[in-house]
Amino acid sequence: MGNPKAFLTINRKEAGYRPVLERIEDFGEVEQTLNTEDRMLQASRCMDCGVPFCHWACPLSNSMPEWQDALYKGKWQDAAELLARTNNFPEFTGRVCPALCEKSCVLNLQGVPVTIRENEAAIVERAFQEGYIKPNPPHTRTGKNVAVVGSGPAGLATADMLNRKGHCVTVFEKDELPGGLLRLGIPDFKLNKKIIDRRIRLLEAEGVVFKNNVDVGKDLTTDDLLGGFDAVCLSTGAGQPRDLPIEGRDLEGVCFALELLRQQNRLVRGVDIPVEERIRIEGKHVVVIGGGDTGSDCVGASVRRKAASVTQIEILPMPPKDVNPNTPWPLYPNILKTSSSHREGCTRRWSLATKRFLGDADGRLTGVEVTDTQTGAVERLPADWVFLSMGFVHPVHEGLLDALGVTYDARGNVAATTASKTSVDKVFVAGDAYSGASLVVRAIDSGRRAAQAIHTYLKNS
Ligand SMILES: Cc1cc2nc3c(=O)[nH]c(=O)nc-3n(C[C@H](O)[C@H](O)[C@H](O)COP(=O)(O)OP(=O)(O)OC[C@H]3O[C@@H](n4cnc5c(N)ncnc54)[C@H](O)[C@@H]3O)c2cc1C
Structure with missing residues (x-):
């Protein structure tokens, strides 16, 4: 010191x-x-x-x-x-x-x-x-092949750690570029995508192989996956968003948050999205349902896209501003969080339950009917777009996970031993697919733990 x-x-x-x-x-x-x-x-x-x-x-x-x-x-x-x-x-x-x-x-x-x-x-x-950080490939290779499915922070950490041990690692990603939610969820105004590209180049120079646009379970069968690799790590994220199946859910204009954020991240990268597929926010009223970080990212994206108004609503009451006796230091405090996006111009409302979506004769969204959970008062908010940002329930089961036959825990996440091992031989799990939707730092930690477990398994097998 x-x-x-x-x-x-x-x-x-x-x-x-x-x-x-x-x-x-x-x-x-x-x-x-x-x-x-x-x-x-x-x-x-x-x-x-x-x-x-x-x-x-x-x-x-x-x-x-x-x-x-x-x-x-x-x-x-x-x-x-x-x-x-x-x-x-x-x-x-x-x-x-x-x-x-x-x-x-x-x-x-x-x-x-x-x-x-x-x-x-x-x-x-x-x-x-x-230049302190430069490619540092392993001196020798073990001859063992590992498939990492999903290239978010958990998959990247797993790949990095196993590659350092000398195993040959292939990362499969169903999207066009690696990064998971770092790439297509978190907006550029929080994380410039060049930062991800720089790390991917480094990992490639160290020997990690990236195969993008491969939806494992569809483009690569589970037989090929299990037959072609000595171990597999599932780091597929918690991609199943929480839905709000109420009246009017099918109206045009009601979307999941990631539909907006994935498109926005691609637009910033210069991807040519057909005009008819673009979520056109300019001059429109936006309501974001869900008071968390994903919702806050939708606020920031909508403000930049020049929405006429942006309202973020949350079903829970407003948390305390400074101190919450239920989460005293040194615990992470459950208090009001105001992000940079919130400061850019949005209305935040609390204790509002969404009752139904309102639409016109053409099936287009016009508003949201909400009830104040404290007073029972009913209110209609004008809305041309609603972005559902109420979190994620668990990983997507259909496709790869069901085809592999992995066991799920009570919340629908991939069940595993403390050593990250799933119910299927030589298949491990890391990140949100195991824990449920969480944080980048936890995904990296989970990837490091899975890599250690896979390394031990490979040494003993
Ligand atoms: C909008 C948003 C903002 C966030 N902001 C923050 C933040 O500011 N700070 C923070 O700490 N956390 C944040 N998070 C949470 C954080 O991004 C996640 O916890 C973290 O990315 C999880 O990492 P992961 O590797 O487990 O999964 P993911 O990042 O979800 O990556 C999973 C990858 O697997 C791929 N995949 C899935 N199935 C297959 C398949 N069958 N074949 C091939 N590939 C497949 C997916 O395409 C995806 O790329 C945010 C989340 C969201 C949604």
């Missing part, structure tokens, strides 16, 4: 966001960066606590105090190496992680935690810039 009193003398300083009026005109990342001196000073605020709750809260068990110290002392390469020991992709978590670590930072007792997430992003970006 370089400066034991820095937490007393140096204030928390966030890099902040680009001005609203500027950022809503494009899909560039909204978050800014601090200069090097300020960044190192921010790292000096780490108190190197005897019990580092940040480390405890991080699913990856990142060694925050160690790399804050290295960063404070300007030892960027050491910091990057310490970070890479526990986190395969700090450039993703450094941008999109809700930073469970910061909520548990002892300085958060005063509401001014160390800027751990931003520091992480700064370290990894510097490491790429200075």
Whole structure:
């Protein structure tokens, strides 16, 4: 610990966001960066606590105090190496992680935690810039072949870890490019897709093979999968969205959130989407149902697409603003979260249950009828588009998972032992397909665990 009193003398300083009026005109990342001196000073605020709750809260068990110290002392390469020991992709978590670590930072007792997430992003970006991160393929190969199905953060982490052990890894992805929800769910204004491309190039240079546009179970049969590989990791995500089967659900204009977000991510990449398939939001009233992160991403996308109004509704009451006695420090607090998208212009409403969708004679959505769960009052919100953002129930069963015959748990996720092993011989599972919809950081952790289990299995088989 370089400066034991820095937490007393140096204030928390966030890099902040680009001005609203500027950022809503494009899909560039909204978050800014601090200069090097300020960044190192921010790292000096780490108190190197005897019990580092940040480390405890991080699913990856990142060694925050160690790399804050290295960063404070300007030892960027050491910091990057310490970070890479526990986190395969700090450039993703450094941008999109809700930073469970910061909520548990002892300085958060005063509401001014160390800027751990931003520091992480700064370290990894510097490491790429200075060339500390370069292809490091294994010296020898084991001759074992592993198929990873799904290229989200869980699949990428599994592939990375197994490739380092010398196994030959092929990642199959049904979409046109790897990345999973990083690529086609999370908007560019939170995560620029060049960041994913850079990591994929590195993994390829290290020997991981990517096969895109392959829907495993359809384009590659389960017999070919099980026959052609010594082990398989299912990292197919939790792709089954929660539906709202009420009156008017079939009206034109009621969509799942990912229909908007996948299209938007493709548009930003320059994909030519036929005009008749485009979700045309300009000048329209948008209602986003679901108060979580996916809903917030729909808000940001709709604002950038120049909606006439954007309203986000949530069935639960508004959570407390600052402190929630039910989730005291060092737990992750269940309090009101206001994202950068919320600050760009939307109305947030709480305690509203959606009763039915209203439409015109042509079958086109015109509004949403809602009831206030506290007062019983009924209200009609004008809506040309509704984006259903109420989470995901479990992985998609039809196709690959049913064809393999894996067992599901009570929630419909792929059941597995603690060693990530499913009920089918040589088939393992990682990420949201196992846990249900969660976070990037948890998906990476799950991928690392599955890789360890697969490596042990391959060694013993
Ligand atoms: C809109 C949105 C925003 C989010 N924002 C954040 C955030 O800011 N921070 C955060 O931490 N988390 C966020 N999350 C959650 C996070 O993205 C997920 O928890 C994480 O991506 C899960 O990783 P995964 O690898 O398990 O699955 P996924 O990322 O879902 O990847 C699964 C991949 O498997 C592929 N696949 C499925 N079936 C097959 C098949 N049969 N053959 C071949 N490929 C197949 C899919 O096409 C997909 O690419 C967000 C989620 C959404 C939906």
